[in-house]
Amino acid sequence: MSDFNADLPLSARAMAARPAPYLDGLNPEQRRAVEALDGPVLMLAGAGTGKTRALTARIAHLLSSGRAWPSQILAVTFTNKAAREMKLRVGGYLGDAVEGMAWLGTFHAISAKLLRRHAELVGLKSSFTILDSDDQLRLLKQLIQAENIDDKRWPARLLASIIDQWKNRGWRPDQVPASEASAFNNRGTEFYAAYQARLQSLNACDFGDLLLHCITIFQAHADILESWRKRFRYILVDEYQDTNTAQYLWLRLLADGHKNICCVGDDDQSIYGWRGAEVGNILRFERDFPGATVVRLEQNYRSTPHILAAASQVIAGNEDRLGKTLWTEAQTGEKVRLIGHWDGEEEARWIGEEIEDLHRGTRGLDPFALNQMAILVRASHQMRAFEDRFLTIGLPYRVIGGPRFYERMEIRDAMTYFRLAVSPADDLAFERVVNTPRRGLGDKAQQTIQGYARKAGVPLVQGAALALQDGAIKGKGAAALRELLDGIARWHRAAGGTVPAGAADDLIEVIAPEGGRAAQSHIELAEQILEESGYTEMWQNDKTPEAPGRLDNLKELIKALESFENLAGFLEHVALVMDNDSDGSDDKVSIMTLHGAKGLEFPVVFLPGWEDGLFPSQRSMDESGPKGLEEERRLAYVGITRAEQLCTISFAANRRVYGQWQAQMPSRFVDELPAAHVEVLTPPGLYGGAGMGHSSVEARATRADAYNSPGWRRFQAAQSRPVSQPIAARNMVIEGSAQAVFVAGVRVFHQKFGYGRVAEVEGDKLFIEFEKSGPRHIVAKFVVPADQADDVPF
DNA sequence: AAGGCGATGTTTTTT
């Protein structure tokens, strides 16, 4: 301990007077990553190599060495969960000083904070609202319908995803390249511009805008950028492999001054390419930041050597990677187990019994708690078989990643009312709840209101007031609308002190000049809003089985308000922090997707459904070709490396796919597992494994030497080849020729959808009317001209 | 304004 102090840089020596507990127990690489404070640093952290540890130690080091104040460190994560975790861990080293880390958060939360300060530079007020995807979709749909476009063929969903992708790439409407001009029936950019204009008039922005507006501001206002560069003296980025282009630009802008940026990530765990993540960002880091210090964390503290070997072998099949070699000091442990089943139900049955055995503690292994075990699936529909089975045998389980609390209908409705109370001029909010509960204000009444609002150029609430004055809405609807408007005005006044003063006050006078005041606390106000609006009552009168649960959720929502000072603060939080992590403390088996499992670890992991088409997913390969396959392989890598002690991979010979039974081929990833580290098990009733009569692990999962032989593996390899090979071959044949060949009217062939005719060409995508399966958008390289279909090897 | 019916699409998910 005493002699290393002499070698440390000045800052650290100054610190040596105090102990530096955060350096204790770091391995040499971690230590290097912690101590290389200045200039660009890339920390390539393999699975289970203590990345968070190094990252938090680095923050602690920056602070205790006096390089930066807490408020001068920008620490960016992707999820709120990761941000919380980091805050917690840094707090462990620093105590209360973490509270000063005002800029530790997600890209979006930090961007929102920045944007509130400079909103006017992009035509927004600092009180702008952040739209959720419901609002976004509703808005786009209006735009599409206003143009009299068939929203069947050109759905708002498609437009939303196109615009999202563009925003992910950092393109504002005027920056969308010409190559995208054909998107959305040649009108994509036009709609994008219209959408942005509409957002601006609503004083709103979507998630993509949070980043994009920041970029716009930074690019246009050197002085502002400069001041933020000065403030953020050190930048840390977690999960850098998941950044998209917009996030990359955002980071570059902030880091390009001092270049004190430390990016942490693992190219082998990049599994979000489909939503815009660019692995290229991490692969390119050294070129982007010349002279960067690159640290590889390769010592794994999580898994047994067999598990690591299996994971390493699988991921070695990828071309596009920086390359790391995980190693561990651990000597012993179970091999990765591989087992085939007759069908998906049997797979679920077997895993259920296996879990019970492991829980009980058979076979000389210590018993595992249920919450030490997890089942990781490729697609959520696989979960069903497990849920069914576990319900019948009474095995407690928890599904992680289902619909989230704040996405439930009743929660969104309730929050929409809160939104109206805070900003009565929020047209999207008004639209959403004007007839929820039913107030007799159907399409016709709503159109009347729209008409009045548009004609007078005022928000919908005011349009509604005008329509009432004019007597344009009659009867029951009129009375109910009057009541709603009075309510909104009353709630707004009650929320008064907490709302940025000004704008809405005149509006309130217009819609309800003689309203009273009401509740004191925002919690009382919230309850009152739900009561007076009739929303609670609506669910009380609802006879469907889910109604009681929804009422419970509403109570929970009210409870959640307690930790906020006012409604506006709460809404901001919810817009950005839409998570619902169960605490994991009760003893249940976890069922989740491979994506959901990233960043987690479990002593015992089951990886079912390793079948070609399911995993790797056919769609991924169809849509993204070899790149897609590589991403699937990374997913396999993520799955295996979640396991600490026991990892069991399985596949079924038959599986029901969309109601049809299908014969399944074992995944090509099964062939990529290293035989020396895998133990092949035989299920009961097959290959002589049956008849032992017990449900012990020995009896059900016999060591099946006959099937552990090279011959068995070769047999498997031979079987899966006819499936996997032609797909790759096909792509090679077709690529290159694709762009030139297709024009509207050409008859084409697609391996899955059969024959069809090209209706439209949109860049590299074709809109094809398939003879059997109807119209579809298809990437051109996956179809061949019909007259060449026979040349395609099968 | 509610309920029924046929068409439709079915990987992964955050903010």
Place this chain on the structure above:
DNA sequence: ACATCGCCTT
């Protein structure tokens, strides 16, 4: 197979 959605009927 199955759930969801939009439209259509009552």
